[in-house]
Amino acid sequence: MTLPSEPVPLAPSARLALPLVDQAPTTERADAARNRAKLLEAAAALIKDQGAEHLTMDALAAAACVGKGTVFRRFGDRLGLLFAVLDRTESEFQQAFMFGPAPLGPGADPVARLNAFGGAALRHLHANMDVYLESDQQASARYNAAPRRVRARHVTMLLRAAGVEGDLELLTGALLSTLDPAPVHHMLTERGHTVERLEAGWCDLVARITHRC
Amino acid sequence: MTLPSEPVPLAPSARLALPLVDQAPTTERADAARNRAKLLEAAAALIKDQGAEHLTMDALAAAACVGKGTVFRRFGDRLGLLFAVLDRTESEFQQAFMFGPAPLGPGADPVARLNAFGGAALRHLHANMDVYLESDQQASARYNAAPRRVRARHVTMLLRAAGVEGDLELLTGALLSTLDPAPVHHMLTERGHTVERLEAGWCDLVARITHRC
DNA sequence: GACGGAAGTGGACCGCAGTCCGCTTCACGT
DNA sequence: ACGTGAAGCGGACTGCGGTCCACTTCCGTC
Known part of the structure; x- marks a missing residue:
């Protein structure tokens, strides 16, 4: 009776995993979690040595060796x-x-x-x-x-x-x-x-x- | 001894013609003034019936019958x-x-x-x-x-x-x-x-x- | 283990802001 | 009037954010 076919309020609601306030503990597939980790790591690295203002979504996707679509699926937008x-x-x-x-x-x-x-x-x-x-x-x-x-x-x-x-x-x-x-x-x-x-x-x-x- | 060949601080300093505070009364060529007027008129019209959020620089240039470069030369940026x-x-x-x-x-x-x-x-x-x-x-x-x-x-x-x-x-x-x-x-x-x-x-x-x- | 459908993926594609540069037009001095 | 050089012009081009959708991978079920 869950609604698995819903578009999933992914990024909008799950942007910040607010402890004790609200969150979407929706189970995440293993590959998805792996990619999220790769992306966050790559983003932190890119930001660290180029500054956040030079971080582009294309560059991030390339650095994390994933497709651009994956970046947007995970995080919604920049x-x-x-x-x-x-x-x-x-x-x-x-x-x-x-x-x-x-x-x-x-x-x-x-x-x-x-x-x-x-x-x-x-x-x-x-x-x-x-x-x-x-x-x-x-x-x-x-x-x-x-x-x-x-x-x-x-x-x-x-x-x-x-x-x-x-x-x-x-x-x-x-x-x-x-x-x-x-x-x-x-x-x-x-x-x-x-x-x-x-x-x-x-x-x-x-x-x-x-x-x- | 003026510096006529300078890139001209056009948009940055002349963005707002602040009366009695600062301004750039730099003489503007007749065609330039005409185009500025056309652009402001077109922009007001477009904003009025589509909302500012739907105003694109391309559409503005087209509506005012000028090139896109002219828009950016006049106003610097959006x-x-x-x-x-x-x-x-x-x-x-x-x-x-x-x-x-x-x-x-x-x-x-x-x-x-x-x-x-x-x-x-x-x-x-x-x-x-x-x-x-x-x-x-x-x-x-x-x-x-x-x-x-x-x-x-x-x-x-x-x-x-x-x-x-x-x-x-x-x-x-x-x-x-x-x-x-x-x-x-x-x-x-x-x-x-x-x-x-x-x-x-x-x-x-x-x-x-x-x-x- | 095989299957089926949901979840996830990737990269071609689109629209828009902003740049560049060869061409045109103005205005001023003669 | 006319020559001249600077100011202005326009539109092709670039780069980036964001979308789309055909394809692949995962994972619960039998």
């Missing part, structure tokens, strides 16, 4: 591939802020956790900047992506816990948008700011939004 | 074309918040002007959503674009005038990022919010950032 490449790091980050030690994880007071979250997100972004920048091209797609939703839920929860009143969804958006790839990259390169300065700026913003007057 | 299409509206908006009547223009107190600015920007964005969304694809390019710089200078000035202390550049970024195409479009469509709610959210954010505690 964005899906980039998300998959980021998946491991992203998952670790999610684990850290949901279940890890304080002050990032549970245990510390909400404002401290928010501050820690911003810093961690900025460092995470900084460490994977070129891939994130590449994945930012369809900025609106990001708003439907699972990682964004998870982060948003987390921040909203913390804001509520901090006793903030008002439109938490919009305040969350304001906070999260300061962590987006494009503005952060701009600040770091064109404006010559440091990660520390951005972290301080985030903390300042958090304080302003959460302070009761 | 983004430059979209900026050019938005130029008139954008300039009016700039005029309004820099020189227009209060509370948007000078005269009202800074907080009132900030509030008005957010509302005006949101309405402006809403009215041109599809073109802005198309132009958002390389989100980082936006940070070098003249309109963004003008808005940022304006907001920073108002924050300073309001007596806000701290990293005004980052606070400005936080405020402006809530006005970016992708998040706004997301709120309006996926989340079903209204423009009024977004305006209220902006005002709330302004109040939090500017309130002395």
